[in-house]
Amino acid sequence: MTDLFDLAAVVTARLDAVNGRSREEIGLRILKVTEEAGEVAAAWIGAIGQNPRKGVTHTTDDVAAELADVALTALVAITSLDRDPRDVVTACVNKAAARLDTYSTTPPE
Template identity: 90%
Template sequence: MTDLFDLAALVTARLDAVNGRSREEIGLRILKVTEEAGEVAAAWIGAIGQNPRKGITHTSDDVAAELADVVLTALVAITSLGHDPRHVVTACADKAAARLDTYPSTPPE
């Protein structure tokens, strides 16, 4: 199994070699996250058949795969900014976990 953080570093290195590391290039990598999120939205619309002209065109597996693309693309963007994505994601997870501790474990009645 491929480690996502290692893969993000490899993809970033490849992009750096091909496209350079200009401010504009880094910005495009960040914008790529939005493009991938749009593909998630399109897949979800297709999964629920929201467009009556097209009907159901996607599955929940398609939606999950598009979400995974968002994750990898975000890791590449974080790496491209010069940050360690493992550290950034861990800090985010720790912050989310701390918020969970402030909520009751059972819903209020």
């Protein structure tokens, strides 16, 4: 199994080789996260059969796979910003953990 962070670096290097790393290219990589999130929404709509004309077209496995695409795409965008995604994700996790610690001792209003 390939390490997710290593894969993000490989994907970023390949995109750099093909498309370069201009400001516009980095912007497109960031916007790609939104595109992938839209695919999550479409899969969820398909999983719950929200569109009566189409009915149920996806499964929750499809939704989970699309969410994974969002995660990988976000890591590529972070790497494209010349940041170490391990550090960025760790900081995010620590911030969330600190909030949980706060909520566990002080009930939210």
